[in-house]
């Protein structure tokens with residue numbers, strides 16, 4: 007009992023230290039900025055819808071409220087958000103380590119394919135039927151992703167270029183495999199054999215398509231946060247990403263930190279690919295890259311590279327896309343409107359100068375001076 | 391005297407809730423004077439000058455140039471009013487050459503295209519006139535800190551500013567260079583230019599400035615005629631009390647040899663011979679100073695000792711183990727720590743918090759790790775203690791370190807490295823940009839480290855710093871040790887100067903002892 011109360015009081019003081027008025031204010035400012043960006047993007051989207059649609063009111067209603075209209079529809083939002091969450095976490099790890107490795111895209115593909123094959127050919131039962139395929143998919147992605155990462159660390163090969171090429175190598179090998187080697191001709195498609203039921207992820211809520219994959223994704227977000235901000239490995243990763251010369255001079259092996267940041271990100275993307283296949287597909291039949299890898303970078307930017315904000319960013323993009331789907335299905339507006347919104351939000355969120363926090367702080371500070379609430383010299387309160 | 395050419399009135403600046411950098415500051419400068427701006431680290435000097443130069447916006451206050459109000463919305467406006475600024479932290483493009491950097495924005499044109507030859511010529515004439523030799527074709531990224539500083543100064547001179555703001559221009563210059571630079575400043579004053587200098591070196595203020603304005607904690611203490619105020623009074627007005635006395639060097643029995651170089655030679659990146667036959671050793675409890683004009687091999691010496699340069703001949707030993715082929719990480723694990731010369735590049739992670747920066751060197755220590763996790767509580771406590779000990783003025787432990795003033799950042803770097811030192815400390819310009827009070831604090835900590843039996847190598851362009859801290863020193867000239875000095879106090883500055891300029895050298899038998 008005593009230990010519990012001590013723990014609670016420590017927790018409280020931790021919270022206090024994290025959320026002092028100044029931190030809260032800064033967080034509000036940052037959040038407000040993102041909200042304003044979203045609002046502006048929506049207004050532009052509405053204008054576009056109004057321009058192209060014969061019944062703009064209907065279209066906007068489907069777009070905005072459709073995803074919230076029933077549990078089933080909201081389930082679609084969560085389903086759409088799940089791979090984005092994996093991809094966003096993957097991108098966080100990669101960006102924070104100072105890299106721009108686009109192989110997350112190929113990792114989704116490879117992770118999905120290998121997970122499907124492992125599920126089909128090992129034909130396990132029980133919990134292993136899920137764990138083993140996912141682990142195989144993740145490891146396979148990491149193994150392939152090691153090549154561009156190491157090429158960068160060792161020979162300074164630009165990882166952006168090499169990873170994009172690897173995406174296509176992986177994809178075409180995959181397409182060749184499902185067209186020639188592991189093809190199940192009875193499917194009438196270039197696809198693998200059906201994935202056994204034991205390996206399909208369970209549905210969480212009735213009448214929805216939300217699977218346990220969502221829980222895995224949330225778990226990954228928490229683990230990624232702990233790794234990046236609470237361990238010494240994460241510290242090395244962040245320092246290397248921020249300033250390589252500094253990291254090197256305080257004794258961090260920047261080559262290794264850079265490689266591990268990329269490998270871990272790619273592993274998360276590979277896991278995301280596996281989850282996506284085991285959750286939503288009867289067979290593996292991807293003939294193009296799924297696009298989640300690229301989306302991940304967008305999600306990470308909106309979440310300001312903070313793993314714990316990624317779920318919210320992913321949820322938002324998922325909601326946006328569900329709304330677009332419903333609007334396209336029910337009205338005469340094409341789905342592509344959502345691209346406009348995404349693009350605008352991205353530009354507004356990413357452009358530092360737009361309502362920069364410095365500008366916001368300036369406004370607040372100005373009011374402070376106007377009210378003559380100057381803190382006495384030297385008496386500036388310190389919450390640290 | 392004439393009307394003030396420049397007047398700042400009632401300037402208030404806050405960087406956010408609770409962070410007040412200027413609180414109703416007024417400041418005025420007369421035409422044709424050299425005006426010093428002094429104050430402890432974090433007093434708000436740089437902030438005030440950035441406001442004047444249009445880089446930061448004040449929430450309140452007015453600026454008058456020749457008694458006409460001006461809104462300094464951005465640096466272009468400031469430049470149009472004849473204001474030029476040499477920044478404390480370099481604003482140079484690393485991947486451009488010296489000539490390109492100096493002419494950036496005022497590019498000489500020929501047939502509408504950039505005239506490279508004219509730009510080179512511009513740098514050459516300016517460099518010659520102001521006695522600041524730099525190679526116009528060198529890339530900024532390859533330059534030493536001192537040379538970068540010279541480029542910064544040339545950049546402003548090339549723009550023919552009437553009011554020149556110099557934010558710690560001499561922090562990285564050698565005394566000789568400083569002297570010549572000051573002669574040039576005096577000449578500029580004679581030509582009618584107005585100069586504002588921020589500096590922590592009080593003798594410099596006495597030597598060339600007409601008036602001084604002292605700031606403390608975001609407010610002006612007052613403006614004084616330099617002739618009527620003593621150095622001691624200035625420092626008292628700056629920090630509110632007398633600075634601590636310099637540490638008294640207590641002698642202790644030297645321990646085992648912890649750091650040694652034997653017959654080390656290496657080439658500079660351009661293929662010239664940079665070090666030749668360097669041999670010395672430092673024992674535990676010893677502090678060896680490296681004296682020499684900047685650019686005579688100090689950089690290569692430090693790079694070899696810290697594992698950044700691996701191509702060299704000869705042997706280097708750290709606590710009995712050879713350094714050959716070891717990575718920086720391994721060398722650090724052997725107990726070496728080092729204060730790098732370029733704090734903005736190698737010394738801090740500007741986006742990292744104060745905690746991140748203060749603890750970067752001890753993160754792997756067992757006491758800060760619980761299984762895979764780090765103890766935030768212990769790390770915070772460590773950083774907080776460090777900030778207290780080294781008088782780092784900060785608002786919060788979590789704020790990015792880029793919000794700290796230059797001198798306070800330097801204190802974080804010093805604190806981190808001195809605290810983390812297990813066997814050997816390489817201190818490369820440790821007190822650059824630090825105010826008089828805190829210089830003493832850092833010196834105290836270095837001296838304490840020595841008394842605990844660590845070996846310390848001190849590289850400093852400030853001869854008086856070496857003289858206060860070291861008994862033994864080596865003098866570098868063109869990559870060679872021209873003198874081993876066992877009792878620094880027995881030599882005058884003039885004698886040392888002769889060695890530094892290569893006009894005199896010990897005979898080899900003597901030097902080998």
Ligand SMILES: Nc1ncnc2c1ncn2[C@@H]1O[C@H](COP(=O)(O)OP(=O)(O)OP(=O)(O)O)[C@@H](O)[C@H]1O
Pocket residue numbers: 405409410411429430431432433434435436437438478783784785792793794795796797798823
């Ligand atoms: N961008 C910023 N954001 C928040 N606070 C800042 C920022 N820049 C400076 N400060 C704060 O403003 C105060 C004044 O800083 P300033 O750089 O003007 O000091 P300074 O007098 O130039 O010191 P030094 O001698 O160390 O260069 C400091 O307390 C610093 O922490």
Ligand SMILES: [Mg+2]
Pocket residue numbers: 435436437478557795796797
């Ligand atoms: Mg400053």
